[in-house]
Amino acid sequence: MTALLMAGMLCLGLVAGCGKDGGPQGKNSSGTKDTLVVATMAETPTLSPVEQNASAGYYMNLMNFTCLMRLDEDLNPVLDLAESYEAISDTEWEFKLRQDVKFHDGTSMKAEDVKASLEWAKGFTEVSLYNDNIQSVEVVDDYTVRITTPTPSPVLLFNLTQHGNAIVPKKLIDEGHDFNTQPIGTGPYKFVSWTRGDQVEFEAFEDYYLGEPSIKHVIWKIIPEGSSRTIALEAGEVDLVIEVEAMDVERIQENDKLATIQYKPTSVTWVMLNNEKQFMDNENIRHAINCAIDKESVVTVALNGLGEPALAQMPTNIPGVTEENADQYDVEKAKEWLEKSGVDPAEIKFSIICSDDTKKRAGEVVQANLKEIGIECTLESMDLATYLSATAEGDFVAAIGGYGMGDTISYFNGVFHSKSINASNKSRLNNPEIDALIDQASKAIDKEEREALTTQCAAMLNQICSQAPLYQTISLRAFNADLEGVTINDAGDLRIENISWKK
Incomplete structure (x- = not known):
């Protein structure tokens, strides 16, 4: 996981070189604004490109590195x-x-x-x-x-x-070399400093091979609470928000000084169930949990309607996905699955880890739904770095989380292949038949053959139900309307080097 740093450096932040302040209010000598302040929900676990596989880390890596x-x-x-x-x-x-x-x-x-x-x-x-x-x-x-x-x-x-x-x-x-403290790459921005728990700062790389970026200074502010990010954007304290608070979308879109851009990520959020733990190693109990969750209500409460209920184990906007064998919301069916499991639901007690406000709201719906079938669970809040460590190492029973990937084979390898246990296979599914199908699809050059194999695998994964799908979000970025060049793909790539302030 992340490299360990000396306690003093944790307190003072990490500084590389001498950062430029950009002049008064982030302007250059000609008076043109050249600083961008970005608000993000979670702090990266590391700046290294190889010691993490988290969205928060990926955002930082896009600044420093290219491939x-x-x-x-x-x-x-x-x-x-x-x-x-x-x-x-x-x-x-x-x-x-x-x-x-x-x-x-x-x-x-x-x-x-x-x-x-x-x-x-x-x-x-x-x-x-x-x-x-x-x-x-x-x-x-x-x-x-x-x-x-x-x-x-x-x-x-x-x-x-x-x-x-x-x-x-x-x-x-x-x-x-420690690429966590000094992330040296070929990217459009050079690392300046990291003040833990507060912000990460970058400056434009003048020798960037695609041309020096228009925005010369970028500060990523860590603001965990959604409404605080919105307030900071409205007040002009930040210029762009990565994770827009669902409850604030309408008021942001009514503000003519702000703009939004919408995309559908190639990701699913689930209740991740550790298949190695007692009760979660019982497929019937996993189906019972999945059938008991009212996913429409989860979308309404957690996302304010900005999402779609998920039935399949995979996102719907990558090839080779099917809802065959997927569970529907059905409380009576959930009770049947419990009876089939042979376990008294009163014996099933566990906590669900939530690492942000949206997951906590989703967890509250799940908690209430499971109570209807006699399962008691509690919600446990945890910061992102601790959450990533605990879920990767299997030190949990249930957690709300997701995974995004724009390629079907890579998605299957990351979430469901046993080789990704202790990394991104958080349910710790270890099924030789699934592994073999993924491996076979990974070698198939013919597109139709490959998609037939992934569809077969997807149907099997729905039947195994290693975790309980909740939703696929409709995500937004919100930003100052004076910014131009803001684009994003369904993988969530935001190329800040292409952004500029209107003149």
């Missing part, structure tokens, strides 16, 4: 640090690199850095699902690498868009 490929607005892998690629066989890919890329330390990126980075990342469990299909990386020349996969891999290009495959300097890897 061979990136996702476009339609979630297709497109060129980034690579200027071209060619599949030279079913298992060999050759990538030509851009020759104008510099790292934040001023050194130039070459093929040896790519090889070192991809090999380095394979040593971290948190991002293993993005690189376990990379068998070897060969330096062909200074600006060409050849990647070999153990079998045909239709998801290689997608995996090379992910933060876990960010390219960093070989020299720093060899020196044992």
